[in-house]
Amino acid sequence: MKKYNIHILLSALFLSTTLSGCKKFLEHQPDNRTTLNTPEKVAELLVAAYPRASYITFIEAMSDNVEDKGTTEINLVNSRPWNYEDQLDIIEDTPNFYWNACYTAIAAANHALETIEKASNPAAYSASKGEALVARAYSHFMLVSLFSKTYNKATAESDPGIPYVTTPERTPEGTYERKTVAYVYDMIEKDLLAGLPLIKDNTYRIPKFHFTKVAANAFATRFYLFKKDYPNVVKFANDAFPTSGISTYLRPANTTYFAFGNNFYDIQALYTKSEDPGNLLLAEANSKWGDRYPGYRYGLGNTLNGQVLGSLNPVGAELYRVVFGAQPEFYNVPKFRAYEIKESISAVTGKPFMVIPLLSTEEVLFNRAEANVMLGQFPAAIADLNVYLSKRIASYNPIQHNFTLAKATTFYAGKSATDALIESILDYKRQEYIHEGLRWFDILRHNRPVTHTSFKGDKRVTYAANDPRRVLQIPRETGSVGLAPNPR
Template identity: 50%
Template sequence: MKKKFIYFSVVLLAANTSCKKYLEHLPDNRTELNSPEKVSQLLGTAYPQANYMDFCESLSDNVADKGVGEQDISNANAYMYKDVTDNQQDSPEYYWNACYAAIAAANHALEACNTAENPADYQAQKGEALVARAYAHFMLVTLFSKVYDPATASSDPGIPYVTEPEKVVIKHYERKTVAYVYEMIEKDLQEGLPLLVDQKYAAPRYHFTKAAANAFAARFYLYKKEYTKVVEYASQVFTTSNITTLLRPWNTTYLTYTYREMWAEYAKASQPANLLLGETPSWWGRYYYSVRYGMTSAIRDEIFGSNVTGGTWAFRNHIYTAGTNNYMIPKINEYFVRNSVNASIGVGYIMVPLFTVEEVLFNKAEANNALNNTNDALTDINSYASTRIVGYNSATHRITETKIKNFYGISDLQEGILQTILDFKRAEYAQEGMRWFDILRHKIVITHSTTEGDVIELGENDLRRVLQIPESAELSGVDLNPR
């Protein structure tokens, strides 16, 4: 399954004349992208078909060494802050390759849109291709380059931003800079978002709808530290004044679910909170609670213990014990596809909520706080808390300036609100890998310990915060990250 190059063409070239007769017959009705419908079919593959949860969660402070458990290379290497040696699904290299495969599909779709005899008929497809291309590059630069910093982005190495279909076996690329990559992401996003037409999608939750694209824009501008734009784009997602109706009902409906029902419901397209879902081959759903480096009782209590509301997290009602020191929140459900009808082997798949309403609300709150709109930020986090605290009562559980300052023991309200948001996000996305992105953005220092007595600290400027670019990418002239 290892891909040798960072980028593959969708068009296959004939190796010799003996193949000519075979290649004269189109093996797929999408080979000639001569209709908007065929381009739309291709765009179904313009989203990274790979999972970041395993290695991102393992890098974070959401895990500890249990001493025993399932042995997973991505989990173990990431926990030790070593470059992951595996290249199979759930590894950084697999994710890198999947992102560039998605970019390849987007670029072929864009070529078809731009060269069509009637380009006006392809505008919706062009919009999706541009936003999908921007997203894949954004995830790559976030994981494989230094976090965006306005002071250093113009000199920090980025990742190759690919804008044309590759039609040679090996093509050389420049990394350029993080600033350049962000400029290109913004250009694609700004051009593509207005072109999107939700009605063109048969299954909207698996494509960049207007809401999902606005959620992406809110995340992008949060990372870019342009906070006014974060609020602007986040506000486009909330089509109702009552935001709580879009949030997951953890302290009401979810409380009545069994763990099997939770597994079935969490990543469903029918859940209003899920703005964009991605299908990914992954074993994380099988092992996320049983790997050696995972959630322990101490980590569980750290994340889901006391909180600023003074109430009890509804999440605690859905933390199940699956063996000694294995704690499972039933959000990540595997769908196993057999290689054939009677086969006992196959591939596990997971539906990943790539963008959710909760994240948009968090991003809006963080941006409001950064803009010193603390009252708006408090309104945002109280909306969230009202759906997460058991028996929520605004009279007793409402988050106030006094509560924040007392709970965190600080006098700076803005810092207290930020800590509240980060703590809430940590609880919301436990075992999903999202915590790692906040650790990167806020340069949170982490310490991992082992049962053998080793202590590994990840400082705020540690080079290991940046994932290593796959060695196979050197064939295309891409320099590896320093170590």
């Protein structure tokens, strides 16, 4: 196996963004390395252990959840991923920006863990240690999922991974090894399993912006689904909701949301609020997506609105979804409220931000259902889908709208029972997470090709499952110091 040794310029990629990422903390504690001496200060630092950037803009544009709407305005953060072109800029909503944000979050977690390790009373820091470990695992998982090949047991020992950083830096330049996807997955699993039991929900002021027990278990279901470790997907999904079951934690789409009618702002506001039971982990992201996604040229248009959101499914009933936009060029499902954060009182404008759901109950349900299908536990998977539909179909009738294997195989004619159930899950999930980017992860896991067609229909490009451009290019700054770029 060839090793990829790198000397990452941390001042450019990690430390400079760490200082800005921890800005609120540092305004009160200028030298966090010497003043992180209490459990409270470590807990405060961990607010910065979550990436303050969004992946949605570029992976949604790469997926089959977007179409060419034919508008004249071209925005490079939208058009380049649609065309599978590498993005070189380090601005909001680009892969490079997200890369930096993840390593900024990792740096914060590592500083916290170092403090805990050196503390004379480590037991007092136990909950923060758990959060730091799981947060570190999450950021590395997102990086390896986007900037390396998707986990494949047959090739993971040789596929280049991403640097797994476990120590804070003391110099402006550090030495790292890219190693392999298998190594990165082993490290993620180690951090995840070590951190999860230590998490204590009652230590958080606003729990849904931190890794609670349920959020950590939800992340575990995603991780093990990528790894195709289906028994563990089921285990951690069950651990996420051990007592009352999953139903009460789903978004109340056909009740609360339905009652909003066509009130755009009420629907938009609730989707990323802590009060929505479906939100398990929320994060603030420096992103323009919340304000601009309805107007991007490559997005939800007339064709996909009918094919994805307006189409029937095995039970013959549309799922609740309100699509806004006076014209197809601006179709959108309200999910994100954009706002600005000004860096000073006198500032005229600020940086664009939004809150995004990093993990939600619906994903846990779909992950468990898919795992159960792969384990041959069809009744369990079907039961989960019926729970989901009970929250999504207006005027739901458990007899009329009962999802069955027979309905699935009839709807997906010619497919096996397993494939029909998987297609059902993926299609429901595709509708659920429109505008959120998660469709891309299913495309990667299932090796699905993506076809993008121009508005006039004169250009049609299919990006095959083995197209190297599906693996995002690492920042070019790392190439100047020895990090091998991904193949093109």
